[in-house]
Amino acid sequence: MPNRRQVQGIHPYDHPGGGWGALHATAKAVKQQMQSVWAPIALMRVNQPTGFDCPGCAWPDKEHASTFQFCENGAKAVTWEATTKRVLPEVFENNTVQSLLELSDYELENMGRLTQPMAYDGSADKYRPIEWEDAFLRIGQELRALAPKEVEFYTSGRASNEAAFLYQLFARAYGTNNFPDCSNMCHEATSVGLPQSIGIGKGTVSLDDFDHAELIICMGHNPGTNHPRMMGTLHEASRRGVPIIVFNPLRERALERFADPQNMLEMMQYGSTAIASTYYQVRAGGDAAALKGIMKALLELDALQGDVLDYAFIAEHTQDLELLTAELSSNEWRDIESECGISRKELESVAKVYAKSKATIVTYGMGITQHNRGTANVRLIADLLLLRGNIGKEGAGICPLRGHSNVQGNRTVGITEKPSEAFLDRLEATCGFTAPREHGHDAVGAVQAMIKGTAKALICLGGNFAVAMPDPQQSFPAVQRLNLSVHLGTKLNRSHLLVGKETFLLPCLGRTELDNQATGPQFVTVEDSMSMVHASTGKLPPASANLRSEPAIIAGIANATMPDSNIPWLSLVKDYDWIRLLIEKTVVGFDDFNERVRIPGGFRLPLLPVDRIWPTPTGKAMFSLYKGLSEDATVAGGKEVFRLLTIRSHDQYNTTIYGLDDRYRGVFGRRDVLFMNEEDLVARGLEHGDLVDIETITSGRRMILPNITAITYPIASGSVAAYYPEANVLVPLDYIDEECGTPSYKSIPVRITKSSERLVIADA
Structure with missing residues (x-):
């Protein structure tokens, strides 16, 4: 390798993922944010049966046998939320919104926790303190002046099931299905694609399946950063000798080698474990071609030696295999190689390893979903698994890697712009109102409506909506033209500073904090990426006496907006068991919710394909027809x-x-x-x-x-x-x-x- 000039801030990092580097980074995060006796207490409660769910990723919990159940980035998420830094009203008094906008995103959030409800004063370009009830009254007045279709209800994936259910109930009682959601920007392809293939928009594997897998294929994700607790699972599988085949455009350190901080021998020896047995650097946009190449090689191998495809499974449980095989036959190897950047020989090698495995898991992230044909990409992964009967058996299945810790739970309890008729029927019967049936806006649709001027208000249950969206040249001005913006949040971010005519910051409790309501301390629930629902109980003192919980804030706005509603908004938040009773009556799979969620570890929601029951229109798992090889629009150049x-x-x-x-x-x-x-x-x-x-x-x-x-x-x-x-x-x-x-x-x-x-x- 030729000598390169030195570039500021760029130099090699030669250590493995995890290891002592992760422990050092964890200690640094604690020192910078908390600097108190609460730090070790908080971290030792992360993902424990009587503690709180990590506000980071959605990877499921192990059996609680180890001392700690958090990773480096989980520690960062906890200390970032439980920081001792505060954004007091004086900060807003001494800074205009315009001056705050000049700070970086890192600087804004690093200022600390919001402590007081604030309302924007346009004449001074400043946020001013406001009392909770006054904020609710002003927001309710603004919402009553608008048509329901003019209001967008955004949800971050960190909201609890209780907050999300109450939020969708409020919006639908108000009269809209406008639910732009963080999942619209990440795994919507899973929610839309998998139901077409297997009947549900969720993965089929459990954490135990990884203990029985004979092959793991990882596509389009970087677990060392985005879902680090998964690294412990991959580490264990690799040390058992399970092949782990990676497809990713970038070499990612944690997928190459990893040192598990919970493995004392490995840590003391400064050792590490190789994770990927084979690493293929697929070109951006080449995943579909790679998948089709593997399947094409699999068919050719079956024709050569037989007994490669699971024909008994295919005959009993699937439909439309001939559409897939005909399309694969039409794809030329030279085109496949050109599109994905991986050779025929390499793809044939993957097919041979796959053919030998009796139980294969495919995990995937946003490298698969965030494409012009992301939905079709998801279906191709399902096709690959169906060819060998790798759905509905131990150690096998499809594993979408969700981001936020409850993004899947939010969708389960009703955060969707396209609710099913069955869900709305149950919601109406349970809560006694007529729900809107017209589909609403997703995230892109919401911004497009703001640009056109047909959306005039935005309510944000957490998140950083405008910054997360594409094209800030259009998105930012559109948000600033709104009549009303309301943000529930723990930290200041840039979206909060893109103020409309009326803008409110409503500071809420974090996942780590004690939530006291009229009947005493409350817990909330979350659903992980493998459909396990469990309790989360904050224990730390709140960052400010002026904070309220997300359910309490939602109830306050709903009550002020619809004071004559037959839904007892304020009573529901006195005891979250009452919200869970509504969820139990409305959402399939939550039978005896309050009893079962109090069992340590919680319970798993029903996943029919695990039992090889396919809730598709045909009652079969469906192979797909993916025309061509490109997963993104072709451009000249x-x-x-x-x-x-x-x-x-x-x-x-x-x-x-x-x-x-x-x-x-x-x-x-x-x-x-x-x-x-x-x-x-x-x-x-x-x-x-x-x-x-x-x-x-x-x-x-x-x-x-x-x-x-x-x-x-x-x-x-x-x-x-x-x-x-x-x-x-x-x-x-x-x-x-x-x-x-x-x-x-x-x-x-x-x-x-x-x-x-x-x-x-x-x-x-």
Whole structure:
């Protein structure tokens, strides 16, 4: 490898994922945010039966036999929420909204916890303190003046089942199904695609299945950063000798080698375990071609030696295999290789390993779903599993990796813009009102309605809506034109500062904090990515005496908006058991909810495909027809066009930025970088450390991210990567999967040109 000039903040990180680096980062997060005796108490309660669910990822809990049940990024999430830093009213008095907007996203959230309800004063461009009841009355007055279709109800995936159910009940009693949701931006392809294939929009595996798997295929995800507790499961599987085949455009350290902080021998020996037995750097947008190549090779292997496909399973449980096989026959190997960047020989090797395995799990993340044909990608994964009967048996199945800790639970209890008729019927019978039947807006649809002026209010149950959305050039001004914005949250973020005519900040309790209501301390419930529902009980003192719980705030707004409603909003939050009784009567699978959730570990919701019962219109699992090989729109430009992936750093969770390091990728103290393949750099006359401009080529207007430092990184040729949300300026709002509405954050066609700005080179 040739000598490269030194670039500020860029240097190799040679250690494994996890290990002592993770412990050091955990200690650093505690020191920076909490600095109190509460830190160890809080962390030892994470994911314990009588503690609180981690506000980070949705990976399920193990049997509670180990001392601690949190990972590095889980510790960051906990300390970020339980920080001793506070945003007091004086902060708003001393700073205009415009001046706060000049701070970075990291600086805004690092200011600490919100402590007091605030209302925007447009004449002074400042937030002013407001009493809770006055805020509710003003919000209710604004909502009564609007038509229900003019209001958007956004939900973050960290909201509890109780808060989410009450929230959807409020919106539907008010008269709308407008539910832009964080899942619209990540796993909506799963929610839309899997029901077409197997009848439900959820994964089929349990944590125990990983103990019995003979092969694990990981596609389009980076668990070391985005769902780190999964690394313990992969670590155990690898040490048992289970092959783990990875498809990902970037080399990710934790998928290469990992040291489990709970393995004392490995830690004391400064050792690590190889995770991926084989690592294929598929091109951005090449997953469909790779999947079709594996299946094509599988069919050819079956024709050669027989007994490869599970014909008994296929005959009894599936339909339309002939559509899939005919399409695979029409796909030429040279086209498959060109599209995915993986050779025929390599794909045939994967097929042979798959054919030998009696129990295979495929895990996937947003590298699969955030494409123009993400929904179809999900169905291709289901096709691969169905060919060998790998759904509905021990150690096998499909495993979508959800992000937020309760994003799946939110959808289960009713957060969807397309509710089923059966759900609405049960909701009406239980709660005694007529629910709207017309489908509402998803996240992109909500912003498009704001741009057109047909949406005039936005209520946000957590999250950072505007920043998470694509195309801030359109999204930010649209939010600022609203008549009303209401934000329930724990920390200040940029969306809170994109103020409308009337804007309110309503600070809520965090997952870690004690929630006292009229009948005493309360617990809430969450659903993990494997459909386990369990309790979460905060124990820390609230950050401020002025905080209220999310259910209490929702009830206060609902009561002020619909004072004559027959739904007893304020009574429901006196004891959350009463909310759970409504969930039990409305949502299938929650029988005896209050009793079962009090059992340590909770209970699993019914998943019919696990028993090989397929709730599809045909009663069979359905193979799909995926025409062609490209999972994204074809654009002109040839080798001059790159496919840009937006990615998260290791110091980040979605839009929340804990710090400015991305140590596994060797980036420290900065986020203004573009990851490029070394040969691609050389071919374009660029060097490691050059400043470049990135420009989207699919939009009818100029979308550019200028003066970004290009750095060499092991990424598939033709693919480049930049950090989210900064790179959202390159993602057109209408560049989406038309089946599910998810923006295509993982394969934006861009051109890269050398910038005229001065290079930033480190001192020798």
